[in-house]
Amino acid sequence: MLNKEDEKLLALLQRDARASISDLARALQLSRTTVQNRLQKLQDNGIIKGFTVELGESYLSNLVSAHVSIKVKQKLTARTNVELRQMPQIAALYAISGEYDLIAIVQAQTTEQLSHLLDDIGNLEGVERTTSSVILETKFHR
Known part of the structure; x- marks a missing residue:
C-alpha cells in the first residue's frame, strides 16, 4: 500500500520522469537517500515498471x-x-x-x-x- 509520500513521488515522476533525485527530494521535503530508497521500493514492488518518453x-x-x-x-x-x-x-x-x-x-x-x-x-x-x-x-x- 502506498503512503502519501509515495503518491506524491509518483505524481512528480508522471509529470517529469527525468527529474533528478535532488529535485524530487526538494519537492517532497525529504532527503535524497529517502527518495532513492522509496523509488527503489516502488520499482521492486512493480509499482513503477519503467520510465518512458512521452512524444510531443x-x-x-x-x-x-x-x-x-x-x-x-x-x-x-x-x-x-x-x-x-x-x-x-x-x-x-x-x-x-x-x-x-x-x-x-x-x-x-x-x-x-x-x-x-x-x-x-x-x-x-x-x-x-x-x-x-x-x-x-x-x-x-x-
Missing part, C-alpha cells in the same frame, strides 16, 4: 497512422504476437472478436514507410490477411 504533439501530428486488422492462423497466434511486438512502429495491438483476430495501431513517418510496414506485417508467417485504414484526421482524442 508536434512530432505525433506529423506521423501517418493506420488501423490494421489482422487475420492470424490460430496455431501461429503466439508467434505472430511476438513478431508484431518487435515492430517499433506498432503503437498498440488489440485482440478483437469478429472476422479478424487483431487490430494494430501503426505509425510511420511517411506513407512510403507505412507501405513497407504493411508489407512486413502481411508477410509474417502466421498472418493470413490484413485490411488497413489510414487515419486522415483526428476529430477528438481523450
Whole structure:
C-alpha cells in the first residue's frame, strides 16, 4: 500500500520522469537517500515498471497512422504476437472478436514507410490477411 509520500513521488515522476533525485527530494521535503530508497521500493514492488518518453504533439501530428486488422492462423497466434511486438512502429495491438483476430495501431513517418510496414506485417508467417485504414484526421482524442 502506498503512503502519501509515495503518491506524491509518483505524481512528480508522471509529470517529469527525468527529474533528478535532488529535485524530487526538494519537492517532497525529504532527503535524497529517502527518495532513492522509496523509488527503489516502488520499482521492486512493480509499482513503477519503467520510465518512458512521452512524444510531443508536434512530432505525433506529423506521423501517418493506420488501423490494421489482422487475420492470424490460430496455431501461429503466439508467434505472430511476438513478431508484431518487435515492430517499433506498432503503437498498440488489440485482440478483437469478429472476422479478424487483431487490430494494430501503426505509425510511420511517411506513407512510403507505412507501405513497407504493411508489407512486413502481411508477410509474417502466421498472418493470413490484413485490411488497413489510414487515419486522415483526428476529430477528438481523450
